[in-house]
Amino acid sequence: MSRLSVGRPNVMNKALFMQRVEQILESKYLTNDGPFVKNLENQICSLFEVRHCVAVANATLGLEILLSALKIKGEVITPSFTFVATAHAIKRAGAEPVFCDVSLPSLCASRDLIEPKITARTSAILAVNLYGGLCDLQSLSELSAKHKLPLIYDSAHSLGTKWKGRWTGSFGDAEVFSLHGTKFINGFEGGLIVTNNGQLAQQCALLRNFCFTGYDQVSGIGTNAKLSEIHAAMALTNLEHIDELIAKNKEVYGCYKRLLPDEAQLMQYDCDVEPNYQYVVVMLPPHCRDEVQEAMLKRGVFARKYFYPGVHQFDCYRQNGLVLAVTEDVAQRALCLPTGQDITEHDVRFVCTTLTEAVEDVLRVRQ
Numbered sequence: 504m505s506r507l508s509v510g511r512p513n514v515m516n517k518a519l520f521m522q523r524v525e526q527i528l529e530s531k532y533l534t535n536d537g538p539f540v541k542n543l544e545n546q547i548c549s550l551f552e553v554r555h556c557v558a559v560a561n562a563t564l565g566l567e568i569l570l571s572a573l574k575i576k577g578e579v580i581t582p583s584f585t586f587v588a589t590a591h592a593i594k595r596a597g598a599e600p601v602f603c604d605v606s607l608p609s610l611c612a613s614r615d616l617i618e619p620k621i622t623a624r625t626s627a628i629l630a631v632n633l634y635g636g637l638c639d640l641q642s643l644s645e646l647s648a649k650h651k652l653p654l655i656y657d658s659a660h661s662l663g664t665k666w667k668g669r670w671t672g673s674f675g676d677a678e679v680f681s682l683h684g685t686k687f688i689n690g691f692e693g694g695l696i697v698t699n700n701g702q703l704a705q706q707c708a709l710l711r712n713f714c715f716t717g718y719d720q721v722s723g724i725g726t727n728a729k730l731s732e733i734h735a736a737m738a739l740t741n742l743e744h745i746d747e748l749i750a751k752n753k754e755v756y757g758c759y760k761r762l763l764p765d766e767a768q769l770m771q772y773d774c775d776v777e778p779n780y781q782y783v784v785v786m787l788p789p790h791c792r793d794e795v796q797e798a799m800l801k802r803g804v805f806a807r808k809y810f811y812p813g814v815h816q817f818d819c820y821r822q823n824g825l826v827l828a829v830t831e832d833v834a835q836r837a838l839c840l841p842t843g844q845d846i847t848e849h850d851v852r853f854v855c856t857t858l859t860e861a862v863e864d865v866l867r868v869r870q
C-alpha cells in the first residue's frame with residue numbers, strides 16, 4: 504500500500520516488538536489474560552489516570568460488552584455521523600440506536616442535539632469523540648446527570664487526546680478506545696474499555712471471557728472478546744512512543760494547515776482540546792468530493808470519505824422521515840487525507856498540490 508494512503512499503520516520500535524514476539528512464543532502463553540495484556544492494561548491506567556482498563560479483541564466488541572455490562576436496553580442516543588460499528592454495538596447489545604445530528608465544527612453530538620431525543624425509553628447516551636477530537640464533555644456530563652442516564656464515549660479515534668490538559672480515558676461512565684491497525688495506537692486489532700467504576704470493569708472482564716467465574720462456573724451469557732498476547736505486545740510497544748507519535752502527527756497536521764488550498768477547509772478543534780492529530784479531515788465544496796477523491800486516486804493519493812453515508816442512511820438503520828442536515832451535508836463533503844509516521848513534508852506538498860488541482864479541475868468542468 505502506497506505511503507500516501509489514509510490508515511497507514513503506525514509501527515514503532517520493530518526490534519523490540521520482534522523480541523517480545525519471541526518471548527511470547529518461548530513462553531507459550533499466547534492468550535487468555537496473559538502478562539502482556541495485563542501490562543498493557545496497567546500502562547493505560549497509569550498513563551491516562553483511570554482506575555480500570557479491560558483489554559478486548561476490538562472496540563466494537565468493547566462497546567457491545569460495555570452496554571451489556573450496564574444492562575442497557577430500550578433506546579440509546581448516538582450520532583449518525585460515525586463508523587457503523589457504533590450503531591452495530593448498540594443493536595447487538597439488544598438496544599435500539601436513536602440517531603442525532605452533529606454540531607459544527609467539532610462534528611460531535613452536542614447537548615442541544617441529544618436532549619430533544621430523550622424520552623421515557625432512553626436508557627443511555629453513546630457519544631462519539633470523532634477524529635481525535637472531543638464532544639463538549641462538560642455539557643454532556645451535566646446532561647447525563649440531569650436525566651440520570653449512563654454516558655458512554657466511543658473514543659475509538661481519541662486515544663492520546665487531551666481535554667483541558669487531562670488525557671481522555673476517564674470521562675463519562677466509561678470510554679472505549681480502538682487499537683485497530685489504522686488507529687493512533689496500533690495493536691493490529693484490539694480495544695480498551697476504560698472506566699473508574701470497579702464493578703463495571705469487573706462485569707466487562709467477565710463478559711469478555713464467556714462469564715467464567717471459575718474453571719467450572721459460568722455466571723451469565725458472555726462472549727469471547729479476549730485480546731491475544733501478540734496484539735497486546737504490539738499495542739504496548741506503540742504506546743511506549745505516544746509522545747513521539749503525537750509530535751510527528753502534529754508536525755504533519757501543521758504542514759497540511761500551511762499548504763492546503765482555501766477550497767479545502769481543515770477541520771478545527773475546540774480550544775480546550777489538544778488532539779492526537781491522527782486525522783487530517785477537510786471539508787470540500789458541495790458536490791465535488793467523490794470526483795476529487797477519484798482524481799486524487801488516479802495520481803496515487805488514497806484519501807478516504809470517512810464517514811459516508813450517515814449511519815441513519817444505511818438500509819439496515821433507515822428510520823422513516825429522519826433528516827439530519829449537518830450529518831447529511833458533511834458526509835457528502837468530508838475527506839480524510841493521508842497521515843502517519845512515515846509521511847514527509849514533500850508528501851504533504853504532493854497531496855496538497857494534487858488536491859488543489861483536482862478541486863480546480865472539478866469546479867472548472869462545472870462552470
Ligand code: T4K
Nearest residue numbers: 504508509510511512561562563586588659681682683684
Ligand atoms: N467507532 C469508530 C468511530 C470507529 O471509527 C471504529 C473503527 C470503531 C468504533 C470500531 O473499532 P474496531 O472495532 O475496528 O476496533 C477501518 C477499520 O476497520 C475500523 O477500525 C475503523 N473504525 C474504520 C474507520 O476504518 P476500513 O474498512 O476503512 O479499512 P480499510 O481496510 O479500507 O483500510 C483503510 C486504509 O488503511 C487503506 O487505505 C489501507 C490502509 N491500511 C489498512 C490496514 C487495515 C493499511 O495500510 N494497513 C492495514 O493493515 O475500516
